[in-house]
Amino acid sequence: MNQKSSSLPNITTHFADWYHEVVYQSKMADHAPVRGCMVIMPYGYAVWENIQKILDAKIKETGHQNAAFPLLIPESFLKKEAKHVAGFSPELAVVTHAGGKELEEPLVVRPTSETIIHYMFARWLTSWRDLPLKINQWCSVVRWEMRTRPFLRTTEFWWQEGHTAHETHEEARQEVKTMLDVYVDLIENYLAIPVVAGVKSETEKFAGADLTCTVEGMMQDGKALQMGTSHMISQNFAKVFEMKFQDRNGNEAYPYLTSWGVTTRLIGALIMTHGDQKGLIMPPRVAPYQIVIIPIIKTGSEDVVLNAAYALKKELEREFRVVIDTDETKTPGAKFFHWELKGVPVRIEIGPRDIEQKTVKVVDRLGLENTNVKQAELTQHLKYHLEKIQTTLLERATARRKSQWHKGARLEDFKESLEQQGGFYQTGWCRRIECEDVLKTHKATIRAVLPEKTFSICFNCDQESPSDILAAKSY
Amino acid sequence: MNQKSSSLPNITTHFADWYHEVVYQSKMADHAPVRGCMVIMPYGYAVWENIQKILDAKIKETGHQNAAFPLLIPESFLKKEAKHVAGFSPELAVVTHAGGKELEEPLVVRPTSETIIHYMFARWLTSWRDLPLKINQWCSVVRWEMRTRPFLRTTEFWWQEGHTAHETHEEARQEVKTMLDVYVDLIENYLAIPVVAGVKSETEKFAGADLTCTVEGMMQDGKALQMGTSHMISQNFAKVFEMKFQDRNGNEAYPYLTSWGVTTRLIGALIMTHGDQKGLIMPPRVAPYQIVIIPIIKTGSEDVVLNAAYALKKELEREFRVVIDTDETKTPGAKFFHWELKGVPVRIEIGPRDIEQKTVKVVDRLGLENTNVKQAELTQHLKYHLEKIQTTLLERATARRKSQWHKGARLEDFKESLEQQGGFYQTGWCRRIECEDVLKTHKATIRAVLPEKTFSICFNCDQESPSDILAAKSY
Numbered sequence: 001m002n003q004k005s006s007s008l009p010n011i012t013t014h015f016a017d018w019y020h021e022v023v024y025q026s027k028m029a030d031h032a033p034v035r036g037c038m039v040i041m042p043y044g045y046a047v048w049e050n051i052q053k054i055l056d057a058k059i060k061e062t063g064h065q066n067a068a069f070p071l072l073i074p075e076s077f078l079k080k081e082a083k084h085v086a087g088f089s090p091e092l093a094v095v096t097h098a099g100g101k102e103l104e105e106p107l108v109v110r111p112t113s114e115t116i117i118h119y120m121f122a123r124w125l126t127s128w129r130d131l132p133l134k135i136n137q138w139c140s141v142v143r144w145e146m147r148t149r150p151f152l153r154t155t156e157f158w159w160q161e162g163h164t165a166h167e168t169h170e171e172a173r174q175e176v177k178t179m180l181d182v183y184v185d186l187i188e189n190y191l192a193i194p195v196v197a198g199v200k201s202e203t204e205k206f207a208g209a210d211l212t213c214t215v216e217g218m219m220q221d222g223k224a225l226q227m228g229t230s231h232m233i234s235q236n237f238a239k240v241f242e243m244k245f246q247d248r249n250g251n252e253a254y255p256y257l258t259s260w261g262v263t264t265r266l267i268g269a270l271i272m273t274h275g276d277q278k279g280l281i282m283p284p285r286v287a288p289y290q291i292v293i294i295p296i297i298k299t300g301s302e303d304v305v306l307n308a309a310y311a312l313k314k315e316l317e318r319e320f321r322v323v324i325d326t327d328e329t330k331t332p333g334a335k336f337f338h339w340e341l342k343g344v345p346v347r348i349e350i351g352p353r354d355i356e357q358k359t360v361k362v363v364d365r366l367g368l369e370n371t372n373v374k375q376a377e378l379t380q381h382l383k384y385h386l387e388k389i390q391t392t393l394l395e396r397a398t399a400r401r402k403s404q405w406h407k408g409a410r411l412e413d414f415k416e417s418l419e420q421q422g423g424f425y426q427t428g429w430c431r432r433i434e435c436e437d438v439l440k441t442h443k444a445t446i447r448a449v450l451p452e453k454t455f456s457i458c459f460n461c462d463q464e465s466p467s468d469i470l471a472a473k474s475y
Numbered sequence: 476m477n478q479k480s481s482s483l484p485n486i487t488t489h490f491a492d493w494y495h496e497v498v499y500q501s502k503m504a505d506h507a508p509v510r511g512c513m514v515i516m517p518y519g520y521a522v523w524e525n526i527q528k529i530l531d532a533k534i535k536e537t538g539h540q541n542a543a544f545p546l547l548i549p550e551s552f553l554k555k556e557a558k559h560v561a562g563f564s565p566e567l568a569v570v571t572h573a574g575g576k577e578l579e580e581p582l583v584v585r586p587t588s589e590t591i592i593h594y595m596f597a598r599w600l601t602s603w604r605d606l607p608l609k610i611n612q613w614c615s616v617v618r619w620e621m622r623t624r625p626f627l628r629t630t631e632f633w634w635q636e637g638h639t640a641h642e643t644h645e646e647a648r649q650e651v652k653t654m655l656d657v658y659v660d661l662i663e664n665y666l667a668i669p670v671v672a673g674v675k676s677e678t679e680k681f682a683g684a685d686l687t688c689t690v691e692g693m694m695q696d697g698k699a700l701q702m703g704t705s706h707m708i709s710q711n712f713a714k715v716f717e718m719k720f721q722d723r724n725g726n727e728a729y730p731y732l733t734s735w736g737v738t739t740r741l742i743g744a745l746i747m748t749h750g751d752q753k754g755l756i757m758p759p760r761v762a763p764y765q766i767v768i769i770p771i772i773k774t775g776s777e778d779v780v781l782n783a784a785y786a787l788k789k790e791l792e793r794e795f796r797v798v799i800d801t802d803e804t805k806t807p808g809a810k811f812f813h814w815e816l817k818g819v820p821v822r823i824e825i826g827p828r829d830i831e832q833k834t835v836k837v838v839d840r841l842g843l844e845n846t847n848v849k850q851a852e853l854t855q856h857l858k859y860h861l862e863k864i865q866t867t868l869l870e871r872a873t874a875r876r877k878s879q880w881h882k883g884a885r886l887e888d889f890k891e892s893l894e895q896q897g898g899f900y901q902t903g904w905c906r907r908i909e910c911e912d913v914l915k916t917h918k919a920t921i922r923a924v925l926p927e928k929t930f931s932i933c934f935n936c937d938q939e940s941p942s943d944i945l946a947a948k949s950y
Contacts, residue, residue, distance in 0.1 A: 030595065030598065030599075032544070032545045032591070032595075033549060033552070033591070033594055034545050034547050034548070034549065034582060037545040037547070038545075039542065039543065039544050039545065039595055040542055040543040041542055042540035042541065042542050042610070045540070045541050045542045045543055046540070046541075048543075049541060065517035065520070065521070066517065066520050066521075066524060067514065067515055067516055067517050067520045068514065068515040068520055068523075068615070068633060069507070069514050070507045070509050070512040070513075070514065070631055071546075071584070071615060071617065071631055072509050072512070072568065072584075072617070072631070073509070074508060074509065077508070089575070090574065090575055091574060092573065092574075092575075093547065093570045093572075093573040093574075093582070094570060094571065094572040094573065095568045095569060095570050095571075095584065096569065096570075096571045096572060097568075097569040097571060097581075098567065098568040098569065098619045099565065099566065099567075099568075099619030099621075100564070100565055100567075100619075106572075107509060107568070109546070109547075109570065109584070116507070116508070119508055120505065120507075120514055123505065124505075129804075135517070139615075140543070140546060140614075142546065142547070144573045144574030144575075146574075156545055156546055156547070158543060329604075
């Protein structure tokens with residue numbers, strides 16, 4: 001372990017403390033002066049912007065359009081759908097006064113926008129020809145959470161929420177699946193985090209959904225993290241908002257609804273999946289900076305080295321996101337430490353001898369490489385090498401998850417390991433809440449119902465299991 | 476006047492009604508179920524996304540970074556700066572309850588974020604080496620407005636707000652100027668709206684600013700519209716938030732602050748500047764669709780024409796934002812009307828004879844051109860032609876503004892014209908509030924103090940005028 005990195009708590013023994021410290025020391029986020037809220041600092045926000053750019057393109061490619069709906073929702077809207085209000089009312093922030101007066105009807109700060117978007121869908125929908133409606137919104141939402149952690153669970157968080165209406169149940173099911181696939185693609189191929197896609201149990205599904213699909217990741221400490229959800233929304237929403245249309249036969253009909261979202265929690269997942277004792281490790285595809293250039297200045301060589309470093313930056317910026325650290329108050333060693341903490345995947349050192357020899361030194365954050373590379377070959381080399389880092393991160397995380405993915409027929413046999421070491425436990429389940437509840441006594445929940453069946457009976461009783469589940473402790 | 480366009484109120488005689496109708500009929504926005512709020516529909520939001528993309532790049536090029544700050548601000552923060560709270564408190568929406576309980580301290584939904592960002596700046600700032608801090612945020616804010624109009628003044632609106640802190644007064648002044656220039660560039664060169672940059676009077680400046688610079692446009696109905704502001708924020712904010720730093724001499728110092736913003740109001744400006752009796756006219760650089768392709772189908776030619784139209788779309792999409800209208804329930808005429816209402820700058824018609832002759836018909840929304848163009852030359856032609864439309868829109872708006880820009884020494888002589896016809900009135904002003912107030916009796920205000928001096932005395936009294944002003948009625 002690098003001596004200088006001892007300022008972070010031990011990642012193996014004190015993961016939660018390590019997480020908090022690395023978030024704040026790397027300036028991803030800061031505490032806000034409102035309970036449970038965070039400020040996303042520029043370095044953290046740059047990751048979110050990269051995620052937005054990638055995901056927004058995929059949302060548009062799959063035929064959705066962005067729009068903006070009000071932040072404030074009449075309280076009565078949430079009350080229209082009984083399960084929805086039951087799920088969200090304990091978490092609401094309520095505006096009771098505005099413009100110097102008490103409001104006739106309180107307004108809630110949106111915890112999610114189904115209700116107001118469905119109200120608008122009802123205005124917009126007349127005929128089957130108006131369908132499908134496929135809308136997405138990038139915004140923040142507020143849920144008054146009791147225990148918060150930066151990125152993972154905050155009172156206010158940033159997200160995208162997709163809301164769609166379809167003519168047929170089958171088309172809506174396909175939409176739920178399409179967007180789940182988009183999330184898997186984003187998370188695995190850009191954030192380099194392997195995820196498992198499945199279905200939530202009745203207990204764990206979204207308040208007001210018929211079906212909630214989920215993508216679940218496994219963090220270094222053996223806890224699962226829900227990283228995205230895609231819901232078949234109850235047709236009851238269409239009914240209570242009188243979202244009627246004339247179908248192809250001229251009859252009155254209600255559309256089938258979906259909603260789906262991912263949040264700034266993805267940034268927490270990225271930190272908890274890839275980080276190490278030295279700090280963050282950013283996957284190149286979403287890294288704010290893919291490359292940091294450190295000029296190695298010797299007395300007398302200042303101008304030559306700085307000029308060469310700036311010229312190199314200009315050259316590399318054509319292809320990569322690059323930062324240069326010219327802070328004259330810091331030693332190169334202090335700079336290495338600083339940019340390791342921030343997880344920049346590749347460091348380039350350039351000094352007087354490199355300039356003479358027309359090379360630079362390339363060092364990466366994973367320790368895969370520490371080589372002198374000819375400047376003429378640098379761009380090609382870096383393209384290849386950044387892809388290699390991206391792939392290695394996913395492979396590393398996949399290997400780790402494999403070691404944390406256990407199979408066990410009976411809770412009796414794996415409950416100790418589940419409680420003490422964490423990890424996924426694949427097993428059978430009878431679908432009864434009584435058995436699901438038993439997991440809670442071991443601090444675990446059903447994270448996902450899987451399509452495959454390798455266990456024939458429930459982990460807790462002798463009844464039949466229609467298909468496997470994953471049980472785990474979770475964030 | 477096109478007979479079909481009679482569904483919009485007369486733009487000359489009923490401009491306000493025309494504005495509302497065109498906004499709703501073209502599906503730029505819709506009424507929201509919360510007083511004074513709007514829903515920005517996909518077509519309107521696409522304009523905002525184009526504006527964001529252009530402006531965000533300029534904000535980053537000028538050295539700023541995006542971040543995200545909480546939506547909810549402790550009420551006490553706003554009270555710290557006396558002028559700021561006096562300006563904003565009548566407009567605040569207040570959260571008094573959250574998580575099922577009454578809050579100890581109410582939280583306001585941000586009307587603007589100076590206070591919470593300054594609180595964070597104080598946490599982040601230690602030494603002159605930490606300066607400048609140059610932060611921007613894209614978000615929505617809430618101000619409880621009495622009279623609202625879509626895009627122009629809504630209870631919730633979307634904007635970017637830049638906030639910066641500098642070591643010296645001079646550097647902060649330069650920042651205010653730089654961002655004002657960025658806004659002028661955006662508005663003139665992308666939205667094709669000529670603006671005048673000036674300084675606000677003491678009465679009109681931002682609550683808590685030492686100086687407010689403004690960019691003002693002139694709408695078709697002779698009313699001015701404030702389209703962006705850039706402020707020197709009172710150093711009092713730095714003091715009340717204890718935003719101290721150690722300066723280069725080792726002394727304790729307070730930074731100089733700026734803030735600047737533009738809002739979704741820009742979309743209203745675009746509509747009110749370029750629209751005509753047929754509907755919107757979108758400047759090509761921010762148009763959601765730059766080109767609409769209308770297949771002209773004759774019986775028997777359906778497949779041939781549709782295939783050619785789709786192939787054309789695919790070809791043109793490499794360079795342009797393109798939509799194709801294949802709705803089989805509508806006549807070509809109905810489609811022309813629809814896309815004219817939506818203001819798509821160029822329409823391409825393609826029918827059996829065009830396919831035979833390897834041409835298409837190009838018609839533009841301004842009536843500059845209605846020609847057959849060889850398909851082989853089409854991309855080049857459209858590039859040139861869209862630029863021509865962009866330039867023509869700015870020229871047209873500039874010529875109109877010129878006709879609405881009057882000079883007059885004495886209010887006595889221009890007050891009737893000001894009240895009845897509107898327009899800018901350039902005149903002199905003594906800088907006293909008594910004289911400024913006289914304008915209000917004519918429903919006008921001082922929109923901007925100009926740098927040049929062509930009038931030596933005040934429009935209302937005989938005292939000296941340091942420089943000219945622009946008076947106008949406004950939104």
